[in-house]
Amino acid sequence: MIAGLRCAVCDEVIDRSVWNDAVTFCARCQEPLQARVYPAAFRAASVTRVDAAEEGIEAACFQHASNKAIAACARCGRFMCAVCDIEIDREHICPVCLESGARQGTIQNLDNRRTLYDSIAFALATLPVFTIYLPIFTAPAAVYLSIRYWRAPLSILPRTRWRFVLAALFGATQFFGLVAIIVIAIAASRSRITQ
């Protein structure tokens, strides 16, 4: 059951009489606000009931031997009681599989942070160009990142690998271009000395 709602600007409690109104005004800061409240707000907190397993007759939980099993883990097949049963991605799995799935990144809905290596490589290949000298270090780094993390998972949202491709191309071009400039400069200075 929800205790109440507050104005997002001034933290004042929003009066219950204006919940689900079209648009109203905050009693304190007088800013227009809208509060949409849904049935979940009035639902009593559910309590999981665990039944005791009758020894020798009913299947018991793998983790809690005295608790009656209600399902088998979809990943490891072990019996689970109501306490151990976790529903995620429409699958019933045990806490052990949940932990290992989170660690290995096999349960996508537990993924709460991803590093975008393609964006890093692309930034390394493009932004330092204006400094002229930084690409000596950043261009090889961009190429390295593009190759090293080519197969790494990107965002959980739809995303292609075009940044990796461009980063590798730009990085390689900058690096070889700079090397060529340095070689030409050295050769020119040597020829000047010999003359």
Added chain:
Amino acid sequence: MAAPYRLLIPKRRGVFRSSHVWAGDGHILHVDNTRFHENYQRFRFDEIQAVTYTQKGSLALLQWAGLVTLVLIYAAVLWAAGTGGVAIFFGIFFVPLIAALIVDIANGPRCVCMLQTAVGAHHLTAVSRVKRAREFLDAVEPLIREAQGESPVPAAPAPASPETAPKPPEPPSLPRPGHQFPLVEASFGVTMLLQAGLIGLFFAGRYDALAVASPTLVSISSLLLAGVSLIFGFTRGFRIGHVFVVLGTALACWDWFRAAETGFSISSQIGGLSIFQQRGALAKQVITAGFMNYSRIALWTFVSLGLATIAEAIWHILKMRRKTSA
């Protein structure tokens, strides 16, 4: 394989970060993209208790408008004075600024949107405009209703007599990022005035423009960074990085005073201005003229922004006090 997500409202894009909301299988996915990382928050449709949004004041819009007006006035003055080249340069430089202002106005008023679950209130940064908040509600409400059913929301209880009525429990306070802090605004204003003071010192003391050009730019940028960083510190908590920012700013300011006294600074050496110092009078004239114009604009911009921000913060505090006492 990526889950079939559907974008609910257009993405909110910024220079350094963007955020967006998607509808997935049985949940809303809120994505906070910091260019190199993505942070995800998931809210199941059957667990969403409420969605609220409150329109915010138009301070940012006023600041935009003030900034653009100042720039236009200054460009017009330069044009009238016969330095058309400089005016054209600044006109071109600030065209993106005016475009940003038009986009800002077209997007409509800003808002703060909160999503309430049994765990607490969550700030949806992707929903930052009233127009988007309405679109978001229109898109998400059918999905929530489908997951939770159409059970009616209980009506508010009839008011009982003050003696007999038990005091209802207070909801917990909202997380800090959802708030507007007058003190944070005021600190930003003070930072602006500090910057203006720094440039003012340059004009008052008639220092060598070329000697202090580079350290002034560095110190202004550092102070601005420090101001923004401290605002984030106030709202999201301080980290060890803030110490480095403050130390870096102190170093930049020390470098400025050193340049003013001795004509030598670390930043000008790093910035390569010393090379120009040795190359003829023309380069020196061009750099000096450009820097003087930049400094004049920056001075008045920072003064006006600083005063406007502090005035708004004071007005906000007074308004809050008046409402509380009423």
